[in-house]
Amino acid sequence: IIEIDNRDFEKIHIFRQWFMERKQVNKMGDMETKQTKWEELSISNDFLFGKVMQNPELCKELLQRILPDLNIERIEYPELQKSINMDMDARSVRLDVYVKDEKEVVYDIEMQVSHTKELPKRSRYYQSMIDLQLIDKGQLYDELKRSYVIFICPFDLYGKGRHIYTFENICKEDGSISMGDEAVKIFLNAKGTLDDVSDELKAFLDYVAGKKPKDAYVERLEEAVKEAKKNREWRHEYMTLLMRDQENVKKGEEMLAKLIILLSEDGRLSDVIKVSQDKEYRQELYAEYHII
Numbered sequence: 001i002i003e004i005d006n007r008d009f010e011k012i013h014i015f016r017q018w019f020m021e022r023k024q025v026n027k028m029g030d031m032e033t034k035q036t037k038w039e040e041l042s043i044s045n046d047f048l049f050g051k052v053m054q055n056p057e058l059c060k061e062l063l064q065r066i067l068p069d070l071n072i073e074r075i076e077y078p079e080l081q082k083s084i085n086m087d088m089d090a091r092s093v094r095l096d097v098y099v100k101d102e103k104e105v106v107y108d109i110e111m112q113v114s115h116t117k118e119l120p121k122r123s124r125y126y127q128s129m130i131d132l133q134l135i136d137k138g139q140l141y142d143e144l145k146r147s148y149v150i151f152i153c154p155f156d157l158y159g160k161g162r163h164i165y166t167f168e169n170i171c172k173e174d175g176s177i178s179m180g181d182e183a184v185k186i187f188l189n190a191k192g193t194l195d196d197v198s199d200e201l202k203a204f205l206d207y208v209a210g211k212k213p214k215d216a217y218v219e220r221l222e223e224a225v226k227e228a229k230k231n232r233e234w235r236h237e238y239m240t241l242l243m244r245d246q247e248n249v250k251k252g253e254e255m256l257a258k259l260i261i262l263l264s265e266d267g268r269l270s271d272v273i274k275v276s277q278d279k280e281y282r283q284e285l286y287a288e289y290h291i292i
Helices: 006-035 048-053 055-066 121-136 199-208 218-228 232-265 267-277 279-288
Strands: 098-100 104-113 149-153 165-166 183-189
Touching: 048 104, 048 218, 048 232, 055 098, 055 104, 055 199, 055 218, 104 121, 121 149, 121 183, 183 199, 199 218, 232 267, 232 279, 267 279
Parallel strands: 104 149, 149 183
Antiparallel strands: 098 104, 165 183
16 A cells, blocks of 8 residues: 655646646647648748758858858858767757858757757757767867857747857856867847847848848748748658657657556656656656666
């Protein structure tokens, strides 16, 4: 017989509410996705954005607007829609736009619509995976080139009203000293309110936010989006990826539900709450109960 006190009942009730709300949100999200036709997608869709940025002139101008101090003469694509997966245990990373310029500087541009708290750490992971691609075994670390990981978001990740947040490693004790690792992370906010970027970059961010500013580059982007939607091969690829993502969400829910049942049967009620909040611990218990 398992004794359960009132606090455990309260935890279970809270968790049950959380789980049901999560299922409802996922269900609504699936419905919204299914109702969003390929023809109705905008530049803020990461798949469509990646396809449009296959145009080197459009991609180069976007980078120049984000990084006006740089003089980028040309860019090339080491591998379009580059997927990085170093080994069987590593999390696979598919980059939206992965390019380098004539100086071998590397740029990863990501369109990020979902407001997730893990975004800063994801940028760290992307950075590390890119570095592993840039240097071969036996090469000197000095051969690592400067790199930029850029996230374009229709939300304010840091809540300060800025259109752009740029991060580089500096000395905590003396801010004038740069670490010198040449790794830069940038988060763009399409809903910024401060006057902190050029009119050109603001026009692009307004376009991401769903507005139609009068800007020659934005007009070219709009035409590229319309042309992309005519591509049947890209449409088929998008629908295939969409179905895979929906299957993964369903599989994840089924795995979590199974784990909750097993934990409840073993009287591990505190773990029932913990797995809903701690992804790493959840993975540990999946392995412990042979769910994966």
